[in-house]
Amino acid sequence: MPSGRHPTIHDVxxxxxxxxxxxxxxxxxxxxxxxxxxxxxxxxxSELGYRxxxxxxxxxxxxxxxxxxxxxxxxxxxxxxxxxxIEEEAIASHHRALFNTGSRSxxxxxxxxxxxxxxxxxxxxxxxxxxxxxxxxxxxxxxxVALVARASRWPAIDSVTNDDRAGARLVVDHLVSLGHxxxxxxDGGRGAGAADRRSGFLTRMRRYGxxxxxxxxxxxxxEDGGAAGVDKLLEQSKRPTAVFVANDLAAxxxxxxxxxxxxxxxxxxxxxxxxxxxxxxxxHVDLTTIEQPRREMGAEAVRLLLDRLxxxxxxxxxxxxxxxxxxxxxxxxxxxxxxxxxxxxxxxxRRTRS
Amino acid sequence: MPSGRHPTIHDVxxxxxxxxxxxxxxxxxxxxxxxxxxxxxxxxxSELGYRxxxxxxxxxxxxxxxxxxxxxxxxxxxxxxxxxxIEEEAIASHHRALFNTGSRSxxxxxxxxxxxxxxxxxxxxxxxxxxxxxxxxxxxxxxxVALVARASRWPAIDSVTNDDRAGARLVVDHLVSLGHxxxxxxDGGRGAGAADRRSGFLTRMRRYGxxxxxxxxxxxxxEDGGAAGVDKLLEQSKRPTAVFVANDLAAxxxxxxxxxxxxxxxxxxxxxxxxxxxxxxxxHVDLTTIEQPRREMGAEAVRLLLDRLxxxxxxxxxxxxxxxxxxxxxxxxxxxxxxxxxxxxxxxxRRTRS
DNA sequence: CTGAAAGCGCTAACAC
DNA sequence: GTGTTAGCGCTTTCAG
Numbered sequence: 001m002p003s004g005r006h007p008t009i010h011d012v013x014x015x016x017x018x019x020x021x022x023x024x025x026x027x028x029x030x031x032x033x034x035x036x037x038x039x040x041x042x043x044x045x046s047e048l049g050y051r052x053x054x055x056x057x058x059x060x061x062x063x064x065x066x067x068x069x070x071x072x073x074x075x076x077x078x079x080x081x082x083x084x085x086i087e088e089e090a091i092a093s094h095h096r097a098l099f100n101t102g103s104r105s106x107x108x109x110x111x112x113x114x115x116x117x118x119x120x121x122x123x124x125x126x127x128x129x130x131x132x133x134x135x136x137x138x139x140x141x142x143x144x145v146a147l148v149a150r151a152s153r154w155p156a157i158d159s160v161t162n163d164d165r166a167g168a169r170l171v172v173d174h175l176v177s178l179g180h181x182x183x184x185x186x187d188g189g190r191g192a193g194a195a196d197r198r199s200g201f202l203t204r205m206r207r208y209g210x211x212x213x214x215x216x217x218x219x220x221x222x223e224d225g226g227a228a229g230v231d232k233l234l235e236q237s238k239r240p241t242a243v244f245v246a247n248d249l250a251a252x253x254x255x256x257x258x259x260x261x262x263x264x265x266x267x268x269x270x271x272x273x274x275x276x277x278x279x280x281x282x283x284h285v286d287l288t289t290i291e292q293p294r295r296e297m298g299a300e301a302v303r304l305l306l307d308r309l310x311x312x313x314x315x316x317x318x319x320x321x322x323x324x325x326x327x328x329x330x331x332x333x334x335x336x337x338x339x340x341x342x343x344x345x346x347x348x349x350r351r352t353r354s
Numbered sequence: 355m356p357s358g359r360h361p362t363i364h365d366v367x368x369x370x371x372x373x374x375x376x377x378x379x380x381x382x383x384x385x386x387x388x389x390x391x392x393x394x395x396x397x398x399x400s401e402l403g404y405r406x407x408x409x410x411x412x413x414x415x416x417x418x419x420x421x422x423x424x425x426x427x428x429x430x431x432x433x434x435x436x437x438x439x440i441e442e443e444a445i446a447s448h449h450r451a452l453f454n455t456g457s458r459s460x461x462x463x464x465x466x467x468x469x470x471x472x473x474x475x476x477x478x479x480x481x482x483x484x485x486x487x488x489x490x491x492x493x494x495x496x497x498x499v500a501l502v503a504r505a506s507r508w509p510a511i512d513s514v515t516n517d518d519r520a521g522a523r524l525v526v527d528h529l530v531s532l533g534h535x536x537x538x539x540x541d542g543g544r545g546a547g548a549a550d551r552r553s554g555f556l557t558r559m560r561r562y563g564x565x566x567x568x569x570x571x572x573x574x575x576x577e578d579g580g581a582a583g584v585d586k587l588l589e590q591s592k593r594p595t596a597v598f599v600a601n602d603l604a605a606x607x608x609x610x611x612x613x614x615x616x617x618x619x620x621x622x623x624x625x626x627x628x629x630x631x632x633x634x635x636x637x638h639v640d641l642t643t644i645e646q647p648r649r650e651m652g653a654e655a656v657r658l659l660l661d662r663l664x665x666x667x668x669x670x671x672x673x674x675x676x677x678x679x680x681x682x683x684x685x686x687x688x689x690x691x692x693x694x695x696x697x698x699x700x701x702x703x704r705r706t707r708s
Numbered sequence: 709c710t711g712a713a714a715g716c717g718c719t720a721a722c723a724c
Numbered sequence: 725g726t727g728t729t730a731g732c733g734c735t736t737t738c739a740g
Contacts, residue, residue, distance in 0.1 A: 006474075006496060008717055019727045024719060032725065049495060054472035055418070056717035059409045060732045066469075074437060080428045087455060091462075096469045099453040101441060108445075115420075115450045118408035120360075141403060142360060223632075252636065259637055278577075282606065283613055284638025362733055373711045378735060386709060410733035414716045711740080716733105723728075 007048040016044035027052055058120060065094065067305060068116030068143075070109055071101045072128035072192065076221060076249055077277040078294055082127050082148055085298025093306050095122070102129055104222075110135050117142050123305035126150070127298075128192045144308040146301040150192040152318055158304040160319040162292035164193040167323040168200030170290060171244045171272050174325055176208055179333045180242040180270065183210070186219035186229030186254060188246030194221070197246060197274065219246055226250025230257045241269060241334035248273035248280045251287055255330070266332035276326050286329035293321060361402040370398035381406055412474060419448065421659060422470030422497075424463055425455045426482035426546065430575060430603055431631040432648060436481050436502055439652025447660050449476070456483055458576075464489050471496050477659035480504070481652070482546045498662040500655040504546040506672055512658040514673040516646035518547040521677040522554030524644060525598045525626050528679055530562055533687045534596040534624065537564070540573035540583030540608060542600030548575070551600060551628065573600055580604025584611045595623060595688035602627035602634045605641055609684070620686035630680050640683035647675060 009027070013020045018037055025033055026041040044050075058064040067090055071079050083099065090097040100116060102109030109129050116124055117139060124139060127148040139145050140156040152159035175183055185201045188194030198216060205214035215236070219229030226245050230253075233240065245251035251273030255265060263269050273280055276291035300319050307313055367377045372391060379387055380395040398404075412418040421444055425433050437453065444451040454470060456463030463483050470478055471493060478493060481502040493499050494510040506513035529537055539555045542548030552570060559568035569590070573583030580599050584607075587594065599605035605627030609619060617623050627634055630645035654673050661667055 006717095010717075020717090021719080021728080022726060025726090028719090034725070037726085049492070051468075051496060052472055053413075053474060053717050054469075055409055055413045055474050056732090057719075058732095059407075059413055059717080059734090060719045062732070064409070066473075074428065074434045075431070077429070077431075080434075083428060083455065084457070087457065091465075096454070096466075098469075099455075100450070101437065101453075103438070103441065111445075112450075114405075115408075115452075118406055119420075120407060120409050138403070142405060256637055279633060279636075282633075282636075282639070283610055285636070360733095364733080374733090375712080375735080376710060379710090382735090388709070391710090407733050410716090411735075412716095413718090413733080414735050416716075709740105712738090714735105714737085716735090718732090720731095721729090724726080 006053065007050045008053070009050075011048055012041065012044045012050050015048060016040045062120075064120055064122055066096045066098050066119075066121050067123050067125060067302065068113075068119070068121035069097055069099045069125045069127060070112045070116065070129050070131075071099055072109065072130060073104045073221070074101055076128070076247070076275075077279065078149075078247070078249075078275045079127055081294035082298040082301075085295035085300075086125060086127075086302055087298075088295070089299035089302035093302065095302075095306070097125075097302075104130075106130050106132065113139055122309055125298075125301045125305065127301075130190055130192065144305050146304045148297055148301050151196075152316060155314075155316045158301075158308070158317050158319075160297050160300045160304065160321065161193065162290075162297070162321045162323045164196035164323075165200030165203070167274060167290040167292070168197045168244070169204045170323065170325040171274075172201060172204040172208070174288070174327065174331065175242045175244070175270060175272065176210075178242075178270065178331060181210055181334075182213040182215075182238065182240045183242045183244060184215045184217065184233050184240035186217055186226055186233070186243060186245045186250060188250070189218060189220045189225065191221040191246065194246055201244060213240075215240060219250055221247050221250060223249055223253035223256075226253030227257045228253075230254040234261065239269075242272070242331070243269060244272045246274060248275045248277040248287060248289055251289070251330075252279060252285060255285065255287070265330055268335055270331040270334070272331060280326075280328070288328045288331040289326050290323045291326050292323045297321060360407065361404045362407070363404075365402055366395060366398045366404050369402060370394045416474075418474055418476055420450045420452050420473075420475050421477050421479060421656065422467075422473070422475035423451055423453045423479045423481060424466045424470065424483055424485075425453055426463065426484060427458045427575070428455055430482070430601070430629075431633065432503075432601070432629045433481055435648035436652035436655075439649035439654075440479060440481075440656055441652075442649070443653035443656035447656065449656075449660070451479075451656075458484075460484050460486065467493055476663055479652075479655045479659065481655075484544055484546065498659050500658045502651055502655050505550075506670060509668075509670045512655075512662070512671050512673075514651050514654045514658065514675065515547065516644075516651070516675045516677045518550035518677075519554030519557070521628060521644040521646070522551045522598070523558045524677065524679040525628075526555060526558040526562070528642070528681065528685065529596045529598070529624060529626065530564070532596075532624065532685060535564055535688075536567040536569075536592065536594045537596045537598060538569045538571065538587050538594035540571055540580055540587070540597060540599045540604060542604070543572060543574040543579065545575040545600065548600055555598060567594075569594060573604055575601050575604060577603055577607035577610075580607030581611045582607075584608040588615060593623075596626070596685070597623060598626045600628060602629045602631040602641060602643055605643070605684075606633060606639060609639065609641070619684055622689055624685040624688070626685060634680075634682070642682045642685040643680050644677045645680050646677045651675060 100112035147159035454466035501513035627643040
């Protein structure tokens with residue numbers, strides 16, 4: 001009978017012939033209850049199909065033991081793994097994680113956040129969201145907040161990110177060492193970390209004296225975003241010999257366009273992504289990319305939250321994880337007429353730490 | 355100040371110089387409040403950074419306006435789209451959806467379900483879960499339950515599925531019409547719908563008199579599951595000319611193994627998946643598969659739940675959605691020595707409705 | 709139109 | 725050890 005009244009602690013008490021508080025004690029596994037009564041209570045509870053009301057408990061304890069997570073976009077497998085890490089760590093710490101997605105829209109995201117806050121979750125993880133700073137700061141007034149894949153600039157807010165600028169450097173180093181000079185970047189628009197990848201790219205290109213060879217076109221963290229970016233690139237007269245796309249999802253879109261136009265990868269154009277999502281490893285995608293430890297990042301966010309909750313830490317912590325380069329088949333030397341460069345200021349192995 | 359006490363309706367009332375109930379009325383947008391007081395209340399609320407406590411509200415109203423969703427596995431993009439459909443429809447109906455995943459483990463899944471139930475969500479959607487029937491039935495005693503991608507056999511439980519047997523038929527028809535006779539099926543183990551796909555496959559093969567040509571090997575709804583299944587298949591003496599893999603994710607794993615072994619697809623072996631997940635459409639995956647309208651399925655599940663909630667419907671409803679065949683490049687005629695069959699009892703177009 | 713009072717299901721002192 | 729008593733923050737009759 002859905003919507004039929006649920007049995008309460010009171011019903012259980014009556015059936016077991018004890019008081020409410022005794023039931024409460026048993027349900028919470030308190031030690032100082034006689035074995036006999038404990039049994040009676042448990043029996044009554046199971047006969048009634050009693051299920052503790054977490055709402056009532058949360059109201060009185062002012063603690064729900066649930067962590068709320070706002071996800072920007074589940075279509076990006078990157079976040080799916082972050083979720084894995086969050087759930088695992090949350091469960092290990094006797095908490096539960098509840099998720100909400102923002103469908104890549106700031107409006108939806110703040111609704112999602114608001115919902116979680118009103119539900120009085122113990123803490124909030126914002127994973128890849130594009131929420132305005134004020135919304136984030138306001139949230140932090142109500143519950144501990146940890147950002148994933150977006151750096152925090154506020155004392156009350158923790159964050160765990162990879163070093164996007166370092167990742168971009170790895171990409172440029174790799175491509176330059178292969179001999180590329182004219183390198184384009186299809187950026188991630190307003191996506192989390194996109195700005196740093198972009199500026200990291202530009203800075204590194206300048207470092208090589210390739211400022212005028214560096215071109216940036218707008219994109220997004222989606223297949224379509226990558227495709228559109230490459231489209232724009234191909235309209236230009238001087239075609240780049242390599243493209244650094246903002247993330248793997250977008251890189252897949254980019255590859256599709258390139259191949260549709262009959263351009264060989266990596267023969268005519270090299271392509272690099274970011275995230276090392278599983279799709280990047282597929283035989284015929286075979287994308288050179290940047291790896292960041294996603295599960296670990298999710299788990300770390302949970303730890304940061306619980307640390308504030310239990311320890312009462314007030315100072316913010318910003319965990320930055322170094323990314324690594326994963327070389328696959330989508331990158332190679334530029335076509336012959338571009339003379340291979342002899343610049344090679346940094347070692348680049350199969351897998352380089354930044 | 356995280357964990358600092360939240361302002362309550364009482365604080366707002368005091369600051370605005372009115373009673374608690376007036377504040378409550380304003381917060382819920384009741385019409386019969388003078389404009390002046392309404393303003394005063396709203397002002398006080400925003401000055402205080404007041405955020406209604408949904409826990410308290412839920413406790414007294416016995417209604418949370420949140421729908422709980424247990425997901426079997428977010429790594430399967432199939433469910434990501436189901437999630438989209440759920441969120442969209444929930445929001446359209448002034449509800450929120452909160453997600454929990456089961457990490458493909460029955461134990462985790464029932465914990466997730468239990469959490470949601472204790473939180474007194476208004477309804478529960480079980481998407482692709484492998485929960486034991488008793489757990490599902492028990493849940494239904496506490497809240498309306500709708501199953502996605504798994505058929506319900508209980509009067510209290512709704513479900514929305516695609517017709518897996520019909521989908522399997524479409525696959526067999528397609529392959530047979532191409533001339534295949536020896537066809538293998540890598541199944542989905544205990545995954546949702548796996549049993550029906552398997553039996554649909556076998557039944558249809560029998561229908562063609564191909565019983566002895568039909569071979570089934572165990573697999574799972576994961577890349578590794580598909581890979582392992584094909585491995586097993588290749589050990590056998592009589593190699594099939596076509597493989598129907600339980601879902602797209604597994605099919606991708608299967609393709610990898612096939613190509614690693616140097617087998618041409620579809621030249622030597624044809625491969626068909628199930629779900630038409632976006633990865634299936636990638637240029638170099640290019641997988642023939644079965645499409646089911648995922649978003650719509652998620653949305654429908656929400657509608658079923660709300661229908662019970664509002665209308666008090668007691669009878670269960672089972673929505674079955676017909677799947678369609680999507681032909682891509684992973685299927686073709688069998689290698690020459692297998693004489694093309696002339697059996698073709700059913701039309702098979704580029705996209706056939708079952 | 710507004711305020712007072714009761715109580716949702718549970719926990720946490722505090723008595724017995 | 726076990727029962728009693730106050731609330732947690734909010735909604736909801738029911739009087740003014």
